[in-house]
Amino acid sequence: MLLLFLLVLFTQNYFSHGDLIADTCEKTEYPRICISTLRSNPDSKTADVKELARIILKAALGKVNTILNQANDLLKKTKDRLVRQSLNVCISVYDEALDEIPDAIANVGTNNSEANIQASATIVDADTCEESFSNTPFKADNNAVKQLAVVALDIIASLG
Ligand SMILES: *[C@@H]1O[C@H](CO)[C@@H](O)[C@H](O)[C@H]1NC(C)=O
Numbered sequence: 828m829l830l831l832f833l834l835v836l837f838t839q840n841y842f843s844h845g846d847l848i849a850d851t852c853e854k855t856e857y858p859r860i861c862i863s864t865l866r867s868n869p870d871s872k873t874a875d876v877k878e879l880a881r882i883i884l885k886a887a888l889g890k891v892n893t894i895l896n897q898a899n900d901l902l903k904k905t906k907d908r909l910v911r912q913s914l915n916v917c918i919s920v921y922d923e924a925l926d927e928i929p930d931a932i933a934n935v936g937t938n939n940s941e942a943n944i945q946a947s948a949t950i951v952d953a954d955t956c957e958e959s960f961s962n963t964p965f966k967a968d969n970n971a972v973k974q975l976a977v978v979a980l981d982i983i984a985s986l987g
Pocket residue numbers: 937938940941
């Protein structure tokens with residue numbers, strides 16, 4: 828009897844939490860990356876909506892670091908002037924994102940308009956990096972940064 832009770836409690840809890848991720852993500856422009864990002868982070872299990880937004884932003888920060896590392900590596904290897912110029916554009920805008928994204932994370936829930944401004948700036952950074960190349964080596968990661976920032980904005984907007 829007790830076991831059944833615990834089981835019911837557990838499943839209710841489990842599913843109600845599964846629903847928070849699905850419900851939150853389905854209201855965003857990119858539900859797929861939203862759901863896969865949140866489900867791959869164990870912190871999501873106990874997170875409220877604000878924390879879900881922060882987890883999405885941390886994932887965007889991870890992608891930004893990936894791009895910065897690759898851009899710095901490529902910069903060491905290439906002599907092509909135009910490619911170097913483009914790499915430096917990406918490095919410069921994503922260096923700013925290293926401040927913007929933590930600032931957005933810090934402001935979620937306490938100053939949503941400020942969080943919105945910083946996450947919006949990150950979208951512009953991804954576009955700027957992408958457009959600085961005619962043939963970008965960062966397409967997938969730029970896309971991920973952009974989509975995660977859009978998802979974060981959508982979640983932040985839902986906080987009211
Ligand atoms: C939110 O942050 C902005 C920029 O830092 C600031 O001007 C504004 O006063 C803050 N709003 C609140 C409610 O703290």
